[in-house]
Amino acid sequence: MSTTAISRHIIHRDEQLLDALSKLNSLPGNEMTLFIEDDEHKIVGTLTDGDIRRALLSGAELKSAVKDIMYRSFKSIIKGKADIELLKECRERGITILPEIDEDGKICGIVNLNVKHTILPVSAILMAGGKGERLRPLTLDTPKPLLEIDGKAIIDYNIEALAACGITDITVCTRYLSEKIYDHFSKPVAGINVKCIREEIPLGTLGAASLINHGEEGTSLIMNSDLLTSISFEDFYMKHIAEQAAISIAVIPYQVSVPYAVLTTDRSQVTGIEEKPSFSYYANAGIYLISNKLLNTLEADKRIDATDFIQNAIADGHKVTYFPINGTWIDIGSPVDFRQAAEIMRHHRNMSDK
Numbered sequence: 001m002s003t004t005a006i007s008r009h010i011i012h013r014d015e016q017l018l019d020a021l022s023k024l025n026s027l028p029g030n031e032m033t034l035f036i037e038d039d040e041h042k043i044v045g046t047l048t049d050g051d052i053r054r055a056l057l058s059g060a061e062l063k064s065a066v067k068d069i070m071y072r073s074f075k076s077i078i079k080g081k082a083d084i085e086l087l088k089e090c091r092e093r094g095i096t097i098l099p100e101i102d103e104d105g106k107i108c109g110i111v112n113l114n115v116k117h118t119i120l121p122v123s124a125i126l127m128a129g130g131k132g133e134r135l136r137p138l139t140l141d142t143p144k145p146l147l148e149i150d151g152k153a154i155i156d157y158n159i160e161a162l163a164a165c166g167i168t169d170i171t172v173c174t175r176y177l178s179e180k181i182y183d184h185f186s187k188p189v190a191g192i193n194v195k196c197i198r199e200e201i202p203l204g205t206l207g208a209a210s211l212i213n214h215g216e217e218g219t220s221l222i223m224n225s226d227l228l229t230s231i232s233f234e235d236f237y238m239k240h241i242a243e244q245a246a247i248s249i250a251v252i253p254y255q256v257s258v259p260y261a262v263l264t265t266d267r268s269q270v271t272g273i274e275e276k277p278s279f280s281y282y283a284n285a286g287i288y289l290i291s292n293k294l295l296n297t298l299e300a301d302k303r304i305d306a307t308d309f310i311q312n313a314i315a316d317g318h319k320v321t322y323f324p325i326n327g328t329w330i331d332i333g334s335p336v337d338f339r340q341a342a343e344i345m346r347h348h349r350n351m352s353d354k
Helices: 002-006 017-025 051-059 083-092 154-163 178-185 207-211 233-242 306-315 337-354
Strands: 010-012 031-036 045-048 097-102 105-112 120-127 170-174 195-198 219-224 227-229 247-259 261-266 269-275 280-290 318-323 327-332
Touching: 017 031, 017 045, 017 051, 045 051, 045 097, 051 318, 083 233, 097 233, 120 154, 120 207, 154 170, 154 227, 170 178, 170 207, 178 195, 219 233, 227 280, 227 337, 233 247, 233 280, 233 318, 247 306, 280 306, 280 327, 306 318, 327 337
Parallel strands: 010 031, 120 170, 120 219, 170 195, 247 318
Antiparallel strands: 031 045, 097 105, 219 280, 227 327, 247 280, 261 269
16 A cells, blocks of 8 residues: 555554544445554554434534544554454455554554455465366357356456455466466466466476475465355364364365165175265365465476365375365356356356446
């Protein structure tokens, strides 16, 4: 956020309530919060129109100083140290505007939870190298992630979801028709300058992550770019951290129904029979949280699929957990999936327009 945009929210503690009302009136409806600074430009309180209204009803005057009614026990974000639990608490309490404070107590940014509902300290990698052969002829001239659903590229739905979680370090791994993906991201999407890299040889569903420099610590989110999902990345990340996992896999429930009576046996003896049973499993949703330490073990330019990488991690004793997706998940792999996704997004748009 620019210095000018931040200054619109700042008022000195000695200014009058009338001045504060004028400043509040100049702000958009979902940003009507002022941050009160002292003579050293440190933030010492916050003020909303509700605070002023309650003060006036209690006998304050429009000439009263802002410092006399400001809210001193305000919530804030420390620069570079986003507190996910705090952000979640603020959303639940209806607090939507928070100051980002530097080590000197001065404001350096503003977090609008209406726009960015959390700040996840992860880098994101989107895999976009596949040919999308099952969707031909749609993908003859267009890479599958750039196919449009309800007027928007499939991959852009995912970029927007990541941006809403405060994820700004996003890399797209390309191969097939990569120049079109590079061109698509030549301009910011959802305010993010998305980076692109190209696989010179096919590297499988995870190998392209070896082309990216990962930090020694922290976590990366890796996902297929050609799916639509309403997964809570925040809950996914919080569970990953709580479990102290090396890898967390987002999963979807998958049920298999057998259209026959199934026997249970012991040698030649039948011990039971069940008519048309159903079996429930968790299926891989193509979304992962992986520790950077583990990603740094990938060999450069060597093909490896996510399933093999995970199997190796389990064999080496690393903790691998799963996170069920509660909501929408569509892997757009066929014309039927594509039509279903288009119908779902049209439905969501119609509901939001009402």
